[in-house]
Amino acid sequence: MVEPAWVWKLHERIPSNVDAGHNAIEQLMSAMTDSRWEGRDAFHIQMAAEEAMVNAVTHGNKQAADKSVEIEFRVSPQTVYMRFCDQGEGFCPDKLPDPRDDDHLECPNGRGVMLIIEMMNEVTYNKCGNEVTMIKHRSPQ
Amino acid sequence: MTDRRRLAVTKIGELATVRFSDKKIVDSGSIEEMGAEMLSLVDDDHMKHVLLNFEGVDFLSSAALNKLILMDKKVKQVGGVLRLCNLKAEILEVFTITRLTRVFDIRKSEADALKAFGVPL
Numbered sequence: 001m002v003e004p005a006w007v008w009k010l011h012e013r014i015p016s017n018v019d020a021g022h023n024a025i026e027q028l029m030s031a032m033t034d035s036r037w038e039g040r041d042a043f044h045i046q047m048a049a050e051e052a053m054v055n056a057v058t059h060g061n062k063q064a065a066d067k068s069v070e071i072e073f074r075v076s077p078q079t080v081y082m083r084f085c086d087q088g089e090g091f092c093p094d095k096l097p098d099p100r101d102d103d104h105l106e107c108p109n110g111r112g113v114m115l116i117i118e119m120m121n122e123v124t125y126n127k128c129g130n131e132v133t134m135i136k137h138r139s140p141q
Numbered sequence: 142m143t144d145r146r147r148l149a150v151t152k153i154g155e156l157a158t159v160r161f162s163d164k165k166i167v168d169s170g171s172i173e174e175m176g177a178e179m180l181s182l183v184d185d186d187h188m189k190h191v192l193l194n195f196e197g198v199d200f201l202s203s204a205a206l207n208k209l210i211l212m213d214k215k216v217k218q219v220g221g222v223l224r225l226c227n228l229k230a231e232i233l234e235v236f237t238i239t240r241l242t243r244v245f246d247i248r249k250s251e252a253d254a255l256k257a258f259g260v261p262l
Contacts, residue, residue: 018168018169022167022168040230040231040234043200043231044231046200047200047202047235050167050202051202051203054169054202054204100239100240102243105240105241105243106210106213106214108207108210111203111206111207111239112202112203114238114239115203115235115238115239118238119238
């Protein structure tokens with residue numbers, strides 16, 4: 001696969017709190033706007049980024065103030081790449097209950113991971129389950 | 142609770158029509174406030190029915206969805222009805238993907254929702 005022509009990259013370790021996460025995602029959204037990402041695609045990417053960030057801070061690092069989250073974002077006109085790696089023990093996404101099942105429809109857990117999988121083109125968790133990589137390709141006009 | 146920061150509320154008898162202050166319902170602190178203010182409509186203001194008008198809301202996270210689910214349960218506890226309206230296409234898609242369209246009564250416009258509540262227009 002040919003490497004996309006990235007026009008913006010961010011790779012840093014941020015404090016494990018949602019404010020720092022929101023700030024990083026705002027930078028991503030701004031860079032996406034510069035590359036004319038908008039509408040439904042931009043919404044999907046923001047949704048996946050927010051859910052992954054909250055999962056890393058809340059479930060992965062369990063809101064421990066001394067932990068951090070490694071983030072990596074790349075934007076090209078046709079592709080957006082995101083990676084979040086927390087310092088938690090990880091989890092197995094395949095073992096989460098499906099929040100769309102009638103029995104779990106009103107349960108609070110698992111909906112974020114499901115939205116990530118539904119809204120991104122490629123979603124990969126590492127073996128340990130503390131790192132998620134997500135790729136979105138621009139939808140056909 | 143009358144000092145609301147996240148919601149703007151209009152009361153019509155036992156029905157509260159609600160608009161959101163935030164364009165993006167994503168910050169965890171704001172979501173907690175929003176959830177508490179919604180529940181307070183039933184617990185403190187004794188509203189039975191609630192209409193959530195999402196006009197002006199561009200984004201909401203799964204944590205916000207959880208607050209809406211709690212609110213739906215609260216309203217049902219008092220025998221009321223919760224309806225949603227004016228969801229932009231991307232937010233409606235979130236409800237569709239999560240199958241929460243099976244939980245919530247979603248109407249296209251405020252007029253449609255008020256009509257369903259039996260409010261004369």
